Amino acid sequence: MSRNRTALITGASAGIGAAFAHEFASHGYDIALVARRADKLEALAADIKAQFPVQVTTLAMDLASTHACRAIVAELEGKAVHVDVLVNNAGYALPDGFVECSWDEHQAMLQVMLNGYTEVTHRLLPGMLAQGFGRIINVSSLSALAPPSKGSLYSAIKRYVNDFSAAIDFEFRERGVHCTALCPGFTYTEFHDVMGVREATNKFPKYVWQSARQVAAEGYDAVMKGKVIKVTGTLNRCIAALLGLLPRPLQLHFGRTSRGFED
Ligand SMILES: NC(=O)c1ccc[n+]([C@@H]2O[C@H](COP(=O)([O-])OP(=O)(O)OC[C@H]3O[C@@H](n4cnc5c(N)ncnc54)[C@H](OP(=O)(O)O)[C@@H]3O)[C@@H](O)[C@H]2O)c1
Structure with a gap:
């Protein structure tokens, strides 16, 4: 019996993750949604089911728990949901410097955005390889x-995500699995509210921002076309190209002398 393919999306209760849920549903994928806020996931599931003829599964989980990835995969297996596409998207940035944040805060962030992305990929890849098809989007930045940037693990984690994505793509592309690191710039979501910098970012000009829908549409397209690193938006691609021309010592100088916000 034929079945729809299924996309598992983490951090789906808001922002880019919720936009990915709409994007994949619009392409006929069944959807599995993960985040902590069950009410938001249920509302999104109802919205998607009202618009598209797809199945939606919700899993209210805290990805900061070291048991979460195992539990997600076990719960999906229990429901006979096979994951064809994985979107590792859950994430946030901490507002304070390295020492000002507690170790528990850093550990949770590393678990959600580094260990979590890696573990769920490791757990789901065998099923993708067995069927000779898989698509993985790791939302980077x-x-x-x-x-x-000073004192923040955020950009270091996102650099890991880029290299990890490329390594997975290089190893498994020949066997039907593509992996894309998606690098958005400033995107209208809850991200800067959670970080507590909304007032400051409100002053940024409109042209630096993308909508979550634009980012998700570019991400879908990129992974289907087999792009390994995808920077979203024309302005961001120009910035990335210019940054790529800077010698490393100059990049480090800019890092030392600027404060900046995460994007
Ligand atoms: N917005 C930007 O400007 C921007 C730019 C570049 C990259 N990004 C990246 O885009 C990704 C998505 O962020 P966003 O902008 O869409 O932010 P957002 O609107 O704040 O959404 C973040 C999502 O992550 C989930 N999440 C956070 N902690 C979690 C946890 N412990 N367990 C489970 N889920 C958790 C949140 O759900 P719950 O709170 O319900 O758990 C929410 O669904 C992140 O990886 C971020 O680094 C964002």
Whole structure:
């Protein structure tokens, strides 16, 4: 019996993750949604089911728990949901410097955005390889391509995400699995509210921002076309190209002397 393919999306209760859910549903994928806020996931599931003839599964999980990835995969297996596409998207940035944030905060961030992306990929890849098809989008950031910012693990984590994505793509592309690191710049979501910098970012001109829908549409297109690193938006691609021309010592100088916000 034929079945729809299924996309598992983490961080789907808001922003880019919710936009990815719409994007994949519009292409006929069944959807599995993960985040902590169950009410938001249920509302999104109802909205998607009202618009598209697809199945939607919700899993209210805290990805900061070291058991979460195992539990997600087990729950999906229990429901006979096979994952064809994985979108590792859950993420946030911490507002304070390295020492000002507690170790628990750093550990949770590393678990959600580094270990979590890696573990769920490791757990789902065998099923993708067995069927000779898989697509993985790891949501990174333009900041992975920019100078490191003071005291923050964010850009270091996103750099890891880029290299990890490329390594997975290089190893498994011949066997039908593509992996894309998606690098958005400033995007209208809850991200800057969660970080507590909305007032400051409101002053940024409109042309630096993209909508979550634009980012998700570019991400879908990129992974289907087999792009390994995808910077979204023309302005961000120009910035990335210019940054790529800077010698590393100059990049480090900019990192040392600027404060900046995560994007
Ligand atoms: N917005 C930007 O300007 C921007 C730019 C570049 C990259 N990004 C990246 O885009 C990705 C998505 O962020 P966004 O902009 O869409 O932000 P957002 O609107 O704040 O959404 C973040 C999502 O992550 C989920 N999440 C956070 N912590 C979690 C946890 N412990 N367990 C499970 N889910 C968790 C949130 O759900 P719950 O709170 O319900 O758990 C929410 O669904 C992130 O990886 C971010 O680094 C964003």
